[in-house]
Amino acid sequence: MSTADIGLIGLAVMGSNLALNIAEKGYTVAVHNRSAGRIDEHMADAKAQGLDGNTIPKYDLAEFVRTVKAPRSIIIMVKAGKPVDDMIEQLLPHLEAGDAIIECGNSLFTDTQRRFDYLKPKNIGYLGVGVSGGEEGARHGPSIMVGGSKEQWHNAEAVLTAIAAKFNGESCCAYLGEGGAGHFVKTIHNGIEYGDMQMIAEVYGVMRDGLGMSPKECADVFKEWNKGPLNSYLIEITGHVLDAVDDQTGKPLVELILDKAGQKGTGVWSAIAAQQMGVPATAIEGAVAARSISSRKSERVAAEGIYGKPNRAKTEVTLADLEKALLAGKIVSYAQGFAVIAKASEENGWALPLATIAKIWRAGCIIRSRFLDQMASAYDKGEAVNLLVVPDFVEIMKDSHPSLRKVVAAAAVGEFPMICLSAALSYFDSYRQAQGTANLIQGQRDFFGAHGFEIEGRGTDLHGDWPSTLGN
Numbered sequence: 001m002s003t004a005d006i007g008l009i010g011l012a013v014m015g016s017n018l019a020l021n022i023a024e025k026g027y028t029v030a031v032h033n034r035s036a037g038r039i040d041e042h043m044a045d046a047k048a049q050g051l052d053g054n055t056i057p058k059y060d061l062a063e064f065v066r067t068v069k070a071p072r073s074i075i076i077m078v079k080a081g082k083p084v085d086d087m088i089e090q091l092l093p094h095l096e097a098g099d100a101i102i103e104c105g106n107s108l109f110t111d112t113q114r115r116f117d118y119l120k121p122k123n124i125g126y127l128g129v130g131v132s133g134g135e136e137g138a139r140h141g142p143s144i145m146v147g148g149s150k151e152q153w154h155n156a157e158a159v160l161t162a163i164a165a166k167f168n169g170e171s172c173c174a175y176l177g178e179g180g181a182g183h184f185v186k187t188i189h190n191g192i193e194y195g196d197m198q199m200i201a202e203v204y205g206v207m208r209d210g211l212g213m214s215p216k217e218c219a220d221v222f223k224e225w226n227k228g229p230l231n232s233y234l235i236e237i238t239g240h241v242l243d244a245v246d247d248q249t250g251k252p253l254v255e256l257i258l259d260k261a262g263q264k265g266t267g268v269w270s271a272i273a274a275q276q277m278g279v280p281a282t283a284i285e286g287a288v289a290a291r292s293i294s295s296r297k298s299e300r301v302a303a304e305g306i307y308g309k310p311n312r313a314k315t316e317v318t319l320a321d322l323e324k325a326l327l328a329g330k331i332v333s334y335a336q337g338f339a340v341i342a343k344a345s346e347e348n349g350w351a352l353p354l355a356t357i358a359k360i361w362r363a364g365c366i367i368r369s370r371f372l373d374q375m376a377s378a379y380d381k382g383e384a385v386n387l388l389v390v391p392d393f394v395e396i397m398k399d400s401h402p403s404l405r406k407v408v409a410a411a412a413v414g415e416f417p418m419i420c421l422s423a424a425l426s427y428f429d430s431y432r433q434a435q436g437t438a439n440l441i442q443g444q445r446d447f448f449g450a451h452g453f454e455i456e457g458r459g460t461d462l463h464g465d466w467p468s469t470l471g472n
Contacts, residue, residue, distance in 0.1 A: 132186060
């Protein structure tokens with residue numbers, strides 16, 4: 001008998017927490033996992049939380065599918081890549097026309113588009129859904145970015161809307177467009193997240209090495225900043241991370257963590273997508289590069305042995321400067337991310353709603369912050385694609401970019417690595433100058449003989465009469 005409102009396959013931490021979230025919201029969820037033991041563990045968790053009454057464990061895949069009411073919506077929470085394709089093939093013999101597979105992992109959006117196109121002729125819907133918020137978000141309310149079949153979205157809309165985070169009573173869940181739209185937006189979300197985290201780390205580096213502050217002192221500053229314009233989830237948790245003490249040694253935990261940052265691919269994908277579309281996203285690219293450099297620990301140790309330790313004298317930068325520099329950098333990072341989304345919308349015919357995206361990022365997701373409400377308002381008014389020319393953000397940047405400039409300059413002199421904040425400043429300076437230096441580049445390209453250039457008022461595709469004695 002079909003009694004479940006929705007099905008979910010894959011009961012690792014994220015999948016299990018999503019299933020508990022669904023059950024807690026009053027919906028009946030059928031659950032399945034390749035490992036029967038994990039199903040038993042999930043049911044024990046559900047029982048402990050009083051949610052086993054809304055949870056139906058099924059150990060057989062065919063029986064699991066039959067348990068879900070038609071038209072079926074089945075969430076899969078498996079590792080991105082081939083495991084997703086394998087699970088689709090396993091499900092297909094048991095599905096009927098009108099059913100939908102909802103893939104909530106971090107898949108590459110082109111893979112999602114391919115799967116959408118593959119299943120469409122079979123009358124099986126495919127939703128590529130970005131879920132942000134980590135384990136805590138999955139359990140208590142993530143930000144949910146839906147792409148794929150609009151018809152099948154409506155079948156799952158009530159459940160997905162209910163389990164999403166809420167901001168002033170509004171659900172942080174929205175349908176964004178067909179094919180890979182949802183997973184693309186989640187990819188760029190993660191790219192912005194990379195930039196945000198790297199900028200915070202760079203500011204922490206100045207506090208630690210330039211101002212001589214202890215982790216506890218840094219934590220207190222970030223907690224204070226979280227009460228002001230920088231109010232955001234990442235600033236909040238930074239305070240907690242810096243405050244944590246290792247139980248075994250009594251030392252600040254952050255001082256014991258190896259300085260090698262991992263990455264799962266979404267930051268790289270966002271940087272590649274931006275490059276392919278010709279949209280500058282230097283903050284994202286810088287953050288990806290910084291993580292790659294951090295992973296080369298042995299090389300860095302060897303290089304320090306060759307060049308010597310950085311000569312980091314006390315810096316004259318103030319905490320007020322660092323706060324404003326971080327604010328300016330974050331705005332640039334968001335501006336670049338939304339510009340990438342806008343271009344992808346144009347190229348893929350998605351009509352991505354920028355205001356809606358800003359709204360569903362206001363709660364639940366990793367990059368939620370105070371000024372996303374201002375961004376949503378700006379896009380609702382149709383003020384601009386690039387946030388750097390939106391009046392509200394123009395005023396913030398005018399006030400904060402001198403501090404960003406001061407911090408980056410001090411970092412260069414004081415030998416503090418600042419890949420992301422310096423990239424943000426360079427982008428800002430390049431974006432706001434009417435007369436750049438690309439005229440020389442165009443002249444150089446034309447000298448090669450393969451390109452023309454434009455002279456204002458005299459037309460395009462003109463070639464210079466270069467001296468014949470020069471050349472190869």
